[in-house]
Amino acid sequence: xxxxxxxxxxxxxxxxxxxxxxxxxxxxxxxxxxxxxxxxxxxxxxxxxxxxxxxxxxxxxxxxxxxxxxxxxxxxxxxxxxxxxxxxxxxxxxxxxxxxxxxxxxxxxxxxxxxxxxxxxxxxxxxxxxxxxxxxxxxxxxxxxxxxxxxxxxxxxxxxxxxxxxxxxxxxxxxxxxxxxxxxxxxxxxxxxxxxxxxxxxxxxxxxxxxxxxxxxxxxxxxxxxxxxxxxxxxxxxxxxxxxxxxxxxxxxxxxxxxxxxxxxxxxxxxxxxxxxxxxxxxxxxxxxxxxxxxxxxxxxxxxxxxxxxxxxxxxxxxxxxxxxxxxxxxxxxxxxxxxxxxxxxxxxxxxxxxxxxxxxxxxxxxxxxxxxxxxxxxxxxxxxxxxxxxxxxxxxxxxxxxxxxxxxxxxxxxxxxxxxxxxxxxxxxxxxxxxxxxxxxxxxxxxxxxxxxxxxxxxxxxxxxxxxxxxxxxxxxxxxxxxxxxxxxxxxxxxxxxxxxxxxxxxxxxxxxxx
Amino acid sequence: xxxxxxxxxxxxxxxxxxxxxxxxxxxxxxxxxxxxxxxxxxxxxxxxxxxxxxxxxxxxxxxxxxxxxxxxxxxxxxxxxxxxxxxxxxxxxxxxxxxxxxxxxxxxxxxxxxxxxxxxxxxxxxxxxxxxxxxxxxxxxxxxxxxxxxxxxxxxxxxxxxxxxxxxxxxxxxxxxxxxxxxxxxxxxxxxxxxxxxxxxxxxxxxxxxxxxxxxxxxxxxxxxxxxxxxxxxxxxxxxxxxxxxxxxxxxxxxxxxxxxxxxxxxxxxxxxxxxxxxxxxxxxxxxxxxxxxxxxxxxxxxxxxxxxxxxxxxxxxxxxxxxxxxxxxxxxxxxxxxxxxxxxxxxxxxxxxxxx
Numbered sequence: 001x002x003x004x005x006x007x008x009x010x011x012x013x014x015x016x017x018x019x020x021x022x023x024x025x026x027x028x029x030x031x032x033x034x035x036x037x038x039x040x041x042x043x044x045x046x047x048x049x050x051x052x053x054x055x056x057x058x059x060x061x062x063x064x065x066x067x068x069x070x071x072x073x074x075x076x077x078x079x080x081x082x083x084x085x086x087x088x089x090x091x092x093x094x095x096x097x098x099x100x101x102x103x104x105x106x107x108x109x110x111x112x113x114x115x116x117x118x119x120x121x122x123x124x125x126x127x128x129x130x131x132x133x134x135x136x137x138x139x140x141x142x143x144x145x146x147x148x149x150x151x152x153x154x155x156x157x158x159x160x161x162x163x164x165x166x167x168x169x170x171x172x173x174x175x176x177x178x179x180x181x182x183x184x185x186x187x188x189x190x191x192x193x194x195x196x197x198x199x200x201x202x203x204x205x206x207x208x209x210x211x212x213x214x215x216x217x218x219x220x221x222x223x224x225x226x227x228x229x230x231x232x233x234x235x236x237x238x239x240x241x242x243x244x245x246x247x248x249x250x251x252x253x254x255x256x257x258x259x260x261x262x263x264x265x266x267x268x269x270x271x272x273x274x275x276x277x278x279x280x281x282x283x284x285x286x287x288x289x290x291x292x293x294x295x296x297x298x299x300x301x302x303x304x305x306x307x308x309x310x311x312x313x314x315x316x317x318x319x320x321x322x323x324x325x326x327x328x329x330x331x332x333x334x335x336x337x338x339x340x341x342x343x344x345x346x347x348x349x350x351x352x353x354x355x356x357x358x359x360x361x362x363x364x365x366x367x368x369x370x371x372x373x374x375x376x377x378x379x380x381x382x383x384x385x386x387x388x389x390x391x392x393x394x395x396x397x398x399x400x401x402x403x404x405x406x407x408x409x410x411x412x413x414x415x416x417x418x419x420x421x422x423x424x425x426x427x428x429x430x431x432x433x434x435x436x437x438x439x440x441x442x443x444x445x446x447x448x449x450x451x452x453x454x455x456x457x458x459x460x461x462x463x464x465x466x467x468x469x470x471x472x473x474x475x476x477x478x479x480x481x482x483x484x485x486x487x488x489x490x491x492x493x494x495x496x497x498x499x500x501x502x503x504x505x506x507x508x509x510x511x512x513x514x515x516x
Numbered sequence: 517x518x519x520x521x522x523x524x525x526x527x528x529x530x531x532x533x534x535x536x537x538x539x540x541x542x543x544x545x546x547x548x549x550x551x552x553x554x555x556x557x558x559x560x561x562x563x564x565x566x567x568x569x570x571x572x573x574x575x576x577x578x579x580x581x582x583x584x585x586x587x588x589x590x591x592x593x594x595x596x597x598x599x600x601x602x603x604x605x606x607x608x609x610x611x612x613x614x615x616x617x618x619x620x621x622x623x624x625x626x627x628x629x630x631x632x633x634x635x636x637x638x639x640x641x642x643x644x645x646x647x648x649x650x651x652x653x654x655x656x657x658x659x660x661x662x663x664x665x666x667x668x669x670x671x672x673x674x675x676x677x678x679x680x681x682x683x684x685x686x687x688x689x690x691x692x693x694x695x696x697x698x699x700x701x702x703x704x705x706x707x708x709x710x711x712x713x714x715x716x717x718x719x720x721x722x723x724x725x726x727x728x729x730x731x732x733x734x735x736x737x738x739x740x741x742x743x744x745x746x747x748x749x750x751x752x753x754x755x756x757x758x759x760x761x762x763x764x765x766x767x768x769x770x771x772x773x774x775x776x777x778x779x780x781x782x783x784x785x786x787x788x789x790x791x792x793x794x795x796x797x798x799x800x801x802x803x804x805x806x807x808x809x810x811x812x813x814x815x816x817x818x819x820x821x822x823x824x825x826x827x828x829x830x831x832x833x834x835x836x837x838x839x840x841x842x843x844x845x846x847x848x849x850x851x852x853x854x855x856x857x858x859x860x861x862x863x864x865x866x867x868x869x870x871x872x873x
Contacts, residue, residue, distance in 0.1 A: 355737070368734050373728075
């Protein structure tokens, strides 16, 4: 490996108010390599790279580019030094073309005459040489998420970036798109570019990177060659203890059908169908997983089942028709719901933990005492039980929910919903934005709830999570169930094909219909 | 814990002090002595018994309207219509006092009070229903209903309830049995001539009840949840539309209680244009009081004191007029509103920044 250094952070410290985001960290990135930076949420990996890109300025320490100290005060400085960054949320103008977006801020030609022809030519060349396959004249809004990400890559390459920083680039991609991105990144490495990829998915680290730096609590725990480490070791370094990466569960002992859905349809405002005739059954004591690319009707399906979105068709819970029941009625019948977006749906961020712990059951005992009055004592007692039982930290029930980290907020929501002792649990993205340690905990609790006889319907955009947890797995695409797979045997590629509409989807369609 | 206490108590206090500093500069520019002016302002507002008596008298309607705005705000609604609600309520109260003048006091006073609350609640509930059913914005509708309320009450006063030959736009007087007692009749040392009446006690009671309602009952929980995050409230099985109507009705009812003090305890009739913007000042009171009953109470006292003191500044200072009070009020509001400058991503003071990595 090359001994020269492309980028170095030397003793960099950055503090936000009371939080030490980076504590005297040292990271060196060798040129022509793919370097992964891993760590849990809040470990400081994004902060470190944003310092390198000039979004933040370090409090103390140095940033060295090509071996010499540089002052990078803003992204323009970083770009001038050959550093580019692709953010998690793309910064593209939807209604403009690819080439217009790429030249934005770096327009070729004189002030008066924009030389788009030469720009287009260069974009075409870049696209071809890195295998990006992007049409410079396509409008952004016509492109898929994966293609938009490649436009962002092109934008950096057009500005002559030698080092590309990618912040959680695979969070929005399907398995196939992820493979495509990795192929592109390998091409870049072959052509001498350096890539830094920030992620928390260990499988990706092992498959793409040459070196990996692990961060925890604002400190660099270590940097190692990827070939000489393992997922288990990385997870242990990230969390600070041994972590069980696979879900430990026995085969489901499924009982009678709890939830039966027949021909469920949810309409969008324009009359089209976001959920388009779904048939599905969930039995007691089993977890049914729904895999799919985000935005294919999963959200609407779950909201319809929770009584938050009007739907037509038939939905029965233990044989009782509930299609027209409202959210409160459904809760009373034994449906609990862990929503995909805890900030939007699941929590009242400005309310304290004990007030959050009664959302949904605030209208009856034990939350309500005499007459219309809330029983503060009983509420706090129950909140303390939930907080202790689900290891919510800090365990102060008077704190506003906003003060908790994402993982602890999620544990609070899960604890509250589990406390209903539901017959059916609707759970969407149970571990989104949650650290590895909490993921393990949440998975374990879901499996033990299943073992106690609860029927669970699970939606997750993490294919690994669905296959690890589900006893049965169905694939949703464009609002329809397009296939069913056995999570123990099906490969990610097979399921991915169904998610995106490959050929094998047709074959398994009949299987889904048989089971429905 | 300490931070939230700082936010809720210290900032309004800083805003008030800053307003007085700015006010002092204004007084200097006008060419008067700021210290002398403030001595006059504060002295006249806090003297016993006249200063305090009148300060509390002026504060009473502001407590009601401040509470009204605060309750709506806790449900995520901006009630600009407290003015209209209190006009409708005052007319309804006077109507009861005139029409049922012969009822015994023990029946007539509660009936008139009920009319005040009910009329206000209905007038406030209308924009609530419009919002819940049709999504019509409550700000527009409460403003529009203000105009309708003022015009309607004027019309009925002019053509149906004015005493014959009376050149003033006011109704006939209400029956003796509808009167509520002045505080002077039972508070030692407080002369009867000061119009402070038992509506003030009602206002304190309203503060306590609003606190209990919002924070200690399931209804209040549902209203606050709807205001804090409607999507999460819905998820928790709360019918947000109902909460909007309920909050607006409670808000209107509170605004309507202004009528009790004014009609039953002060003028004993409906007087057209009696409100000097109580409904609108209530917005400022709620803002300064951080939409909390205790804060509303204190803010209303401050505003009441400013009104009382402003009159004396107007009379006894050389150049400064009572408009100084309006300047002070406006600057207080500006500073309270500008608290956003101390927070959020553009916060200048590190200690207030929410830690975010």
